[in-house]
Amino acid sequence: MSLITNVMDHSLDDGYAEAAARKQSLGQGGLPRTLRAKLGLAGGLVLAALVVTVGAAQARVAAPAVAKERQELVDRIDRETAAADRLEAGVDKLRDDVSARQRAALKKSGGGQADLVGILSGATAVHGPGIRLVVNDAKSATAGGEGTNPRTTSGFSDTGRIRDRDMQRVVNGLWASGAEAVSVNGQRLTALSAIRAAGDAILVDNKPLVPPYTVLAVGDGDRLSTRFQNSADGLYLHALEESFGIRAGISTEKDLRLPAAPSVIVRTAQPSTEKGTS
Template structure:
């Protein structure tokens, strides 16, 4: 007789042993689910003429469970719903912010109106005193410092968050969580793009209507991007005045243009660039007169420059030092008369 496979024959069980002998505990639990102590207590109650179980307590247990569940549900809903006082405080805070912003905008408009009147008086005074050279120098300094509004051709670059950009982290810092930065335009992005525009030969730049000067700072505070310490809202529009024939091409070939393309390729940030025949950039409203000289007198400083706090190091957008295109028709032309303000770079 040949050998047999273990798949076709099985050893016969040992006589007198159960097949489930190794599962004694499980078998006992299945056959006697009630603990022996409870069974003895139930039998003693039946012998004494009482019911085997105290079923009268079951409705009470169910009622207590319902009450506890109702209390927990009510508490959870109360915690999720904002309190009326918090909603009222938030609405009052938003209204106050909007009111102060409107007041700041009105004061800025009044400041520009008064500055225009000062420019007119200054122009008349210089014309009467035959100070043509001084007037030309003031015009060039005003254009470089951003003291005057300018108009000219250039390019418009718009950056906007990706369509599915996530929110910020719990502390409001967009750099805390690496995933929260994906698809969102950050202050660092605007800094690099603006520096690329200066390098490409831009003569004047404004971000969302905020004119950039040698003292402008581009930074973030919480969830907002600040330019000249004013919060901006997306999309972020950067207007740059310069030679329309070379500005966009030079920007596309430098580090700023490469960074803008990387934002689109890697993070889905929307970037658009277009040449514009005529752009008008407002004058900067954050300039302060630090130094003035009366012709024929001894120079006297009018104020002491203040030092920047060492705890804050915002990025400063410095205009590029390339020679402006002053000899070609596309040169930026001030819309107002030059001013005597000569801010310190």
């Protein structure tokens, strides 16, 4: 208690008190004593007040202009966003029109096999039993973007990351195991699809994908799962899990729904009009 009482009674250290008393005795402390010093202090205070006042006045004058510029920028962003939404709606409408024309063309040229042709070509949406395969980078791998950026790392030196060639083997293994339709992260694969890398991103039909990669394959679920896991490509995926910590999970599903491919355009191949010879 004596220590607390001493601190309360002597809040200023004795050394500071002695220094202040010494300066006061020498005439060095307190306010200026001479007229010149007082005038200098007054001038300094006036100058500081003037600077603050001018700054406040300028900020007040500039505030409406800044607010106007900000509002103009917000309006411009709103206009451009609305224009982008209209263009996107137009693209969706044209895509639906193209899909309808493709189905009509398939029905006209494919006869009774139009539905089968549409399914195999990826031109029509499909549903049915199959498997869901989710492949993800290793926990120790460096991946960024929080779902918005495909990759924000220094390159493919990280062996705990899924690469384009790994995804190619997975997809090819599913086709070879009997899959009738395949999609990756909602991207329907066709005979014209390509899986490649651009920088650090994996592209499926030129669309960058973000891990984890969800691969849906329509087919005989149990048989497809068993054949894939026992195939060379399934064993390759298992080796990635064991050696590099790649995460993969496979499950059979009773009803999977795969969208149609955005565009199925053949620019070079033409139907043959020649009849085969026996």
